[in-house]
Amino acid sequence: MMPFDLVIVGAGPAGLRAAVEAAAGGLSVMLVDEGREPGGQIYRGSESGAFAGTAKLGPDYAAGAVLAAAFRASGVQALFGATVIQIEREADGSFCVSVATGHDKAVVIRAKVVIAATGAQERPFPIDGWTLPGVMTAGAAQTMLKADGVVPDGPVVLAGTGPLLYLLAAQYAALGVAIDTLLDTAAPGNWRRALRHVPGFLASRYAFKGLGLLCKALAATRIIRGVEAVAAIGDTRLSAVAYRKGATERTIPAHVLLLHHGVVPQINLTWSAGAQHRWNAARLAFEPVRDASGQTDVPGLFIAGDSGGIGGAQAAEAEGALAAFGVLRMLRGTAGDDDRTERQWRRRLAVSLRGRAFLDALYAPRQSHLSPPDDVIVCRCEEVTAGDIRKAVRRGAMGPNQVKAFTRAGMGPCQSRMCGLTTVAIIAAETGQSPSDIGHMRLRAPVKPVTVAQIASLSDTGERSAVD
Amino acid sequence: MFRRLVEPAGHVTVTIDGRPFSVAAGETLSTAMLLAGFAGLRRSARLGRERGPFCGMGVCFDCLVTIDGAANRQACLVRVRDGMAVQTGTRLAALADTVPE
Amino acid sequence: MSPAPERPGNDCDVAVIGGGVVGLSLAYGLAKTGLTVTILDEGDVAHRASRGNFGLVWVQGKGLDNPDYASWSLASARAWPVFADEIEAATETPLSYEQRGGLMASLTEQDLDARCNDLRRLHNRGRDCADFERLDAGGMKRLLPAIGPDVVGGTFCPHDGHVNALRLFNALHAAAASLGAIYRPNATVEAINCRLDGFSITGAAGEIRAGKVVLAAGLGNARLGPMVGIHAPVRPQRGQILVTEKLAHFLDYPLGTIRQTDEGGVMIGDSKEEVGFDNGTRHDVLAGIAANAIRIFPLLAQAQVVRSWGALRVMTPDGYPIYDRSVTHPGAYLVTCHSGVTLAAVHASHVAGMIASGDWLPDLTPFAAGRFADVPPPG
Ligand SMILES: Cc1cc2nc3c(=O)[nH]c(=O)nc-3n(C[C@H](O)[C@H](O)[C@H](O)COP(=O)(O)OP(=O)(O)OC[C@H]3O[C@@H](n4cnc5c(N)ncnc54)[C@H](O)[C@@H]3O)c2cc1C
Numbered sequence: 034m035m036p037f038d039l040v041i042v043g044a045g046p047a048g049l050r051a052a053v054e055a056a057a058g059g060l061s062v063m064l065v066d067e068g069r070e071p072g073g074q075i076y077r078g079s080e081s082g083a084f085a086g087t088a089k090l091g092p093d094y095a096a097g098a099v100l101a102a103a104f105r106a107s108g109v110q111a112l113f114g115a116t117v118i119q120i121e122r123e124a125d126g127s128f129c130v131s132v133a134t135g136h137d138k139a140v141v142i143r144a145k146v147v148i149a150a151t152g153a154q155e156r157p158f159p160i161d162g163w164t165l166p167g168v169m170t171a172g173a174a175q176t177m178l179k180a181d182g183v184v185p186d187g188p189v190v191l192a193g194t195g196p197l198l199y200l201l202a203a204q205y206a207a208l209g210v211a212i213d214t215l216l217d218t219a220a221p222g223n224w225r226r227a228l229r230h231v232p233g234f235l236a237s238r239y240a241f242k243g244l245g246l247l248c249k250a251l252a253a254t255r256i257i258r259g260v261e262a263v264a265a266i267g268d269t270r271l272s273a274v275a276y277r278k279g280a281t282e283r284t285i286p287a288h289v290l291l292l293h294h295g296v297v298p299q300i301n302l303t304w305s306a307g308a309q310h311r312w313n314a315a316r317l318a319f320e321p322v323r324d325a326s327g328q329t330d331v332p333g334l335f336i337a338g339d340s341g342g343i344g345g346a347q348a349a350e351a352e353g354a355l356a357a358f359g360v361l362r363m364l365r366g367t368a369g370d371d372d373r374t375e376r377q378w379r380r381r382l383a384v385s386l387r388g389r390a391f392l393d394a395l396y397a398p399r400q401s402h403l404s405p406p407d408d409v410i411v412c413r414c415e416e417v418t419a420g421d422i423r424k425a426v427r428r429g430a431m432g433p434n435q436v437k438a439f440t441r442a443g444m445g446p447c448q449s450r451m452c453g454l455t456t457v458a459i460i461a462a463e464t465g466q467s468p469s470d471i472g473h474m475r476l477r478a479p480v481k482p483v484t485v486a487q488i489a490s491l492s493d494t495g496e497r498s499a500v501d
Numbered sequence: 502m503f504r505r506l507v508e509p510a511g512h513v514t515v516t517i518d519g520r521p522f523s524v525a526a527g528e529t530l531s532t533a534m535l536l537a538g539f540a541g542l543r544r545s546a547r548l549g550r551e552r553g554p555f556c557g558m559g560v561c562f563d564c565l566v567t568i569d570g571a572a573n574r575q576a577c578l579v580r581v582r583d584g585m586a587v588q589t590g591t592r593l594a595a596l597a598d599t600v601p602e
Numbered sequence: 603m604s605p606a607p608e609r610p611g612n613d614c615d616v617a618v619i620g621g622g623v624v625g626l627s628l629a630y631g632l633a634k635t636g637l638t639v640t641i642l643d644e645g646d647v648a649h650r651a652s653r654g655n656f657g658l659v660w661v662q663g664k665g666l667d668n669p670d671y672a673s674w675s676l677a678s679a680r681a682w683p684v685f686a687d688e689i690e691a692a693t694e695t696p697l698s699y700e701q702r703g704g705l706m707a708s709l710t711e712q713d714l715d716a717r718c719n720d721l722r723r724l725h726n727r728g729r730d731c732a733d734f735e736r737l738d739a740g741g742m743k744r745l746l747p748a749i750g751p752d753v754v755g756g757t758f759c760p761h762d763g764h765v766n767a768l769r770l771f772n773a774l775h776a777a778a779a780s781l782g783a784i785y786r787p788n789a790t791v792e793a794i795n796c797r798l799d800g801f802s803i804t805g806a807a808g809e810i811r812a813g814k815v816v817l818a819a820g821l822g823n824a825r826l827g828p829m830v831g832i833h834a835p836v837r838p839q840r841g842q843i844l845v846t847e848k849l850a851h852f853l854d855y856p857l858g859t860i861r862q863t864d865e866g867g868v869m870i871g872d873s874k875e876e877v878g879f880d881n882g883t884r885h886d887v888l889a890g891i892a893a894n895a896i897r898i899f900p901l902l903a904q905a906q907v908v909r910s911w912g913a914l915r916v917m918t919p920d921g922y923p924i925y926d927r928s929v930t931h932p933g934a935y936l937v938t939c940h941s942g943v944t945l946a947a948v949h950a951s952h953v954a955g956m957i958a959s960g961d962w963l964p965d966l967t968p969f970a971a972g973r974f975a976d977v978p979p980p981g
């Protein structure tokens with residue numbers, strides 16, 4: 034099989050825009066996404082979801098259909114329902130991209146260059162009882178809304194911090210869905226810390242959108258601010274939510290608890306591919322190190338969109354375009370026929386990143402929620418508690434890899450997506466080291482579980498069936 | 502626990518733990534199961550505790566169910582198909598049960 | 603708490619360099635003799651084979667050309683039950699050590715014949731060597747009902763067993779600490795110098811003064827050995843391992859390349875690759891490992907792999923351990939091997955005892971480093 038010029042991982046705004054621009058520049062492109070259609074997180078379901086073709090989820094959402102149509106028109110080949118499990122750079126500088134393509138099958142796709150646009154995931158919000166059925170993330174609820182038009186029923190509590198929490202509340206409000214309580218867990222001092230970022234924020238599109246959001250959500254919902262020690266209560270499923278505000282502790286009945294703690298880049302794939310990542314202290318997350326086109330220190334591996342650092346959908350789309358131009362320059366010596374377009378995208382990127390610093394500061398999680406009490410489960414897969422991790426640290430495990438060996442935290446199917454950042458936060462709190470010195474636990478391929486049969490089919494003979 | 506805002510275009514039948522359910526065609530399996538009243542879908546491997554859908558986007562691996570004999574598949578990444586047979590409650594998958602004939 | 607060091611000018615009686623299973627087993631054994639022990643280790647990111655091994659306590663096929671190593675491995679397997687009890691009692695950590703025998707599966711008659719000839723040849727050398735039994739396909743099926751039709755037969759060795767490798771690692775830390783041993787992470791050793799009362803060991807953690815020093819730094823021994831006059835040209839040899847989700851119990855015995863852990867996960871490994879210090883994984887190598895596993899246990903095809911990794915074995919030129927004491931730097935010792943789990947029991951008892959007393963028994967003379975005098979240093 035001839036290698037593709039470019040393999041793109043992820044069909045969110047970043048991956049779709051990269052595909053459109055790269056195809057326009059004449060490259061042979063293969064796009065892979067584990068979802069069922071183009072869109073990614075923000076535009077999920079914009080082709081065939083419950084609200085496709087409507088404005089009910091807001092104008093931002095409606096933009097997804099336009100981008101998806103441009104992608105469909107670009108002629109780029111795509112594999113949906115397919116998960117990239119490993120990216121390896123070969124001695125000749127090209128890439129082997131291992132893709133699980135469905136029951137028992139996997140293929141190796143070869144490419145000269147790879148753009149990873151795998152997006153974000155929600156930051157883990159480990160609280161007492163968060164493993165109970167009935168407790169979900171706000172993102173999960175929003176995905177159910179976009180993909181299936183389904184909303185929670187019975188007493189519903191939203192808890193946490195971050196724009197997405199309020200966005201969901203506003204989307205529910207607009208659709209007439211009742212939320213009982215929104216527990217805002219942002220630290221009270223956040224406003225003060227965010228103040229110096231106000232000018233940037235006022236110049237951003239969030240100012241307008243953000244205030245609109247707050248107003249809608251505020252009007253329809255009981256919001257309790259300055260909340261701490263949120264806990265999910267129930268035997269085999271959620272029945273109530275407990276929290277503390279100041280000196281008072283309260284318990285409210287709930288059938289559904291939706292947690293949110295902001296979003297962070299999905300780094301498993303790029304970390305396992307060998308790209309260097311760095312701690313971003315303002316965003317409390319690890320991010321890949323990239324140049325202006327999104328290229329990492331692994332030559333030919335580019336990263337665009339939220340997987341490179343949270344910037345939102347418009348920034349993601351701009352980064353997708355810029356990465357495509359970077360790839361064109363690398364493979365063709367020119368970034369398409371028109372530098373102006375590239376400059377325009379660069380400007381759009383700068384504009385769309387305005388105001389981010391304000392949001393980061395305003396919605397920063399509390400320390401007590403990042404590094405939870407001893408009896409809270411941190412690693413959901415291996416059922417390892419914060420206390421287990423602290424004990425390992427006291428026994429001399431100064432970093433996440435040794436903690437993992439001592440406790441098994443991070444060894445389950447989610448491969449530390451649900452516990453990695455919490456583990457680092459606990460080690461930081463215990464040892465006084467900064468997360469930047471601690472680092473994340475090593476992330477390896479396959480970045481998602483696949484069957485032994487799928488691994489076996491990664492021998493090079495399986496390659497033929499890659500795209501037919 | 503959950504309800505539908507939008508009436509589905511059509512229905513298909515899936516079997517969950519041996520019982521038939523009429524669900525919206527093309528719906529996400531985890532959504533269909535929540536609507537059908539299944540909150541817990543499996544048990545955790547070590548402590549045997551109930552677990553249900555959590556992240557909804559394929560990163561947490563808590564919504565694992567057996568689909569047409571294949572154990573531990575993520576219900577949030579799969580759409581329902583007519584005739585799909587789903588099994589809940591697995592703690593440790595028994596391989597012998599899942600080997601295709 | 604442990605007593606003060608024998609010599610007041612020292613921080614400890616013995617410094618053990620290396621916090622892998624080898625260093626920890628020795629540290630535990632040394633602390634048991636009443637000595638004060640400090641373990642100096644690197645930090646979180648390090649080549650530490652002890653975090654990536656397969657967990658076999660294995661004698662089958664060990665030392666085919668070296669009866670000394672064969673009987674040394676067997677001695678350790680025999681000492682393991684008592685060792686495991688002792689560590690479990692000291693730490694309340696279940697090691698899930700099992701010694702019901704282990705198997706090797708053959709996919710061709712040729713392979714089976716060759717394996718049996720090797721094992722018989724070793725057995726016939728008359729030393730204290732492991733027993734083994736040849737099994738045909740039916741015999742394999744009786745012990746391993748899930749075995750596939752491609753398996754023509756195999757060998758069974760009653761001394762083989764396995765252990766939860768990470769719990770062993772964790773428990774050895776706890777056991778050594780319970781006897782007063784001090785563990786110092788982020789303490790990479792850069793230099794070892796003789797003093798009147800012993801050694802001055804310097805590096806990332808400053809200076810440590812110790813009466814004796816034990817080099818158990820795995821791959822680091824190649825660099826540290828010459829500092830005490832011991833040439834230990836160890837090199838990395840990569841092994842890749844796949845591990846599945848936790849599954850209902852179906853395997854009663856470990857195989858040399860496939861075993862089910864007490865927690866349910868199935869480990870599948872392991873390759874032998876000469877790739878320097880690259881501890882990554884390769885899709886083609888993993889594909890081969892997976893395909894082979896499916897031939898042996900077809901039902902594994904459906905199991906989900908949750909992780910894979912590469913780890914570096916600590917390999918000497920002839921593949922056998924080095925146990926040595928320094929002539930130029932009396933009080934300095936070096937221990938290295940590529941089966942540190944299997945040999946943990948003898949390391950904690952015999953070898954630690956010899957280092958503590960200074961009486962070097964003849965058991966260890968075949969493993970002196972002098973045999974590599976002509977081998978150039980690695981790298
Ligand atoms: C749950 C959730 C909901 C969000 N909702 C909103 C919202 O409503 N409004 C908003 O402004 N922002 C939202 N965001 C923020 C969102 O990340 C960005 O706005 C935007 O979607 C980023 O675009 P992207 O192209 O970088 O990534 P994404 O849109 O996240 O797209 C990444 C794509 O990569 C795919 N992928 C990931 N890993 C692999 C792999 N290994 N193999 C194959 N495919 C893979 C995913 O399936 C996904 O389709 C949300 C984020 C999350 C996590």
Ligand SMILES: Cc1cc2nc3c(=O)[nH]c(=O)nc-3n(C[C@H](O)[C@H](O)[C@H](O)COP(=O)(O)OP(=O)(O)OC[C@H]3O[C@@H](n4cnc5c(N)ncnc54)[C@H](O)[C@@H]3O)c2cc1C
Binds near residue numbers: 643655821
């Ligand atoms: C894939 C694989 C499978 C294996 N399977 C088995 C098995 O089934 N059974 C079995 O018995 N064995 C097995 N082994 C081997 C076993 O893991 C090793 O024998 C054992 O881990 C080696 O132990 P060690 O303590 O010497 O080395 P390591 O575990 O590598 O530890 C060396 C330690 O020394 C430290 N160090 C290095 N340099 C310095 C320095 N300058 N200063 C301070 N500290 C330093 C390192 O940080 C590290 O902590 C396997 C190994 C591999 C790689």
